[in-house]
Amino acid sequence: MSYEIKPWREGTLADNLASAGVSRRDFVKYCAGLAAIFAVGTPQMAHAAPAQKAAEELADKLGAITKPNVVWLQLQECTGCMESALRSGGTTVEEVVLNLLSVNYNELLMAAAGEAAEEALAETNAKKHILVVNGSVPTKDGGIYCTIGGKTAEQVLRESAENADIILAVGACAVYGSVQAAKPNPTGAVGVDEIIKDKAVINVSGCPPIGEVITASLTYILTHGKPPEVDSEGRPLFAYGQRIHDSCPRRPHFDAGQFVRTFDDAGAREGWCLYDVGCKGPSTFSPCPIVQWNMKAGWPIGAGHPCIGCTERDFFDRFSPFYQVLPNVPGFGVEATAEKVGLGFTGAVAAGVAVHAGVTAVRAAADRKATRNSPMAAFGDATDVDTEPPSPEETPNAEVPKDSEKNSEAN
Numbered sequence: 038m039s040y041e042i043k044p045w046r047e048g049t050l051a052d053n054l055a056s057a058g059v060s061r062r063d064f065v066k067y068c069a070g071l072a073a074i075f076a077v078g079t080p081q082m083a084h085a086a087p088a089q090k091a092a093e094e095l096a097d098k099l100g101a102i103t104k105p106n107v108v109w110l111q112l113q114e115c116t117g118c119m120e121s122a123l124r125s126g127g128t129t130v131e132e133v134v135l136n137l138l139s140v141n142y143n144e145l146l147m148a149a150a151g152e153a154a155e156e157a158l159a160e161t162n163a164k165k166h167i168l169v170v171n172g173s174v175p176t177k178d179g180g181i182y183c184t185i186g187g188k189t190a191e192q193v194l195r196e197s198a199e200n201a202d203i204i205l206a207v208g209a210c211a212v213y214g215s216v217q218a219a220k221p222n223p224t225g226a227v228g229v230d231e232i233i234k235d236k237a238v239i240n241v242s243g244c245p246p247i248g249e250v251i252t253a254s255l256t257y258i259l260t261h262g263k264p265p266e267v268d269s270e271g272r273p274l275f276a277y278g279q280r281i282h283d284s285c286p287r288r289p290h291f292d293a294g295q296f297v298r299t300f301d302d303a304g305a306r307e308g309w310c311l312y313d314v315g316c317k318g319p320s321t322f323s324p325c326p327i328v329q330w331n332m333k334a335g336w337p338i339g340a341g342h343p344c345i346g347c348t349e350r351d352f353f354d355r356f357s358p359f360y361q362v363l364p365n366v367p368g369f370g371v372e373a374t375a376e377k378v379g380l381g382f383t384g385a386v387a388a389g390v391a392v393h394a395g396v397t398a399v400r401a402a403a404d405r406k407a408t409r410n411s412p413m414a415a416f417g418d419a420t421d422v423d424t425e426p427p428s429p430e431e432t433p434n435a436e437v438p439k440d441s442e443k444n445s446e447a448n
Contacts, residue, residue: 051100114172177225316343
């Protein structure tokens with residue numbers, strides 16, 4: 038369904054949604070998803086009775102809002118965060134609400150340019166407003182690496198923050214500098230909260246964040262009149278309160294010791310855990326596996342690529358090389374690490390060669406089973422292990438013990 042988006046000049050959000058052709062039912066359905074994200078971090082709970090009641094209440098509160106003043110800055114960044122918020126797979130209620138709430142100043146979306154744009158920014162800065170910031174702030178060499186209208190990014194930020202009631206840093210760049218802040222950080226890029234010290238900054242992290250998380254953060258502020266509860270990194274707990282690892286659909290394979298060893302191997306084709314090819318999901322807090330992108334069309338791990346931890350501070354330095362295994366990640370409950378979990382083992386460390394040989398055999402059998410059961414086997418692209426056992430080159434992890442395992446055998 039498409040809606041005609043008209044400028045919000047007066048009246049409430051509900052009035053403007055109605056004029057755009059959005060029904061009460063569609064609006065409540067949208068609010069149900071937001072209510073579920075606020076409550077438990079998952080829109081799948083939107084059908085539950087408590088969530089439906091909360092959706093009605095949220096729709097009433099959000100619908101009664103009159104036009105807020107919003108300044109949406111884009112500093113040293115790639116526009117990916119704004120694109121994430123807009124590109125949800127079609128013209129949806131989310132797009133209508135976002136566009137209606139963010140019409141005062143946004144460089145990517147606004148029709149005005151040059152002096153007209155600068156006037157719009159100055160006019161809105163003079164009022165109480167919500168400030169949303171994409172992009173980092175360069176501080177070296179007088180901030181020359183990002184200038185807008187003859188002003189440095191830092192100057193633009195400070196002027197817009199002066200009368201802001203709420204400040205949202207949206208995206209990894211705005212939260213802590215992201216890629217441009219990676220060593221050696223030639224522009225001296227920092228996040229918003231390194232510049233604005235006298236006001237609270239809500240960090241909506243990710244590269245980019247999920248569009249629904251961005252709009253949910255704005256909606257929470259508009260409907261509650263205050264910032265959401267945050268974690269130690271200043272991120273809304275409703276979105277960043279759990280690890281990707283905890284909700285990942287590949288988690289059962291992690292606990293079973295079924296890992297992708299190399300990209301496009303048998304395990305990869307079976308959808309096994311990406312831990313061994315560098316997945317940072319065990320150390321990353323985000324609702325990616327629950328909310329996903331583009332109307333739940335997909336997300337990185339769902340597409341077969343390991344998480345790179347982009348919602349975490351300094352991820353580019355801390356988590357690279359991105360395809361390197363995280364050390365000592367708890368598995369099978371909290372008692373074992375992934376390297377000690379084998380198919381049929383609980384990770385208890387027993388002495389000597391027998392355990393090493395058993396784990397090696399199990400891993401080899403797991404790889405063989407994946408090859409035999411792979412859909413590609415029907416097309417002659419996989420080895421039939423009942424008649425042709427895999428060579429050492431095909432199962433390097435099963436045949437070549439790790440240094441720690443060699444030491445265990447030597448002892």
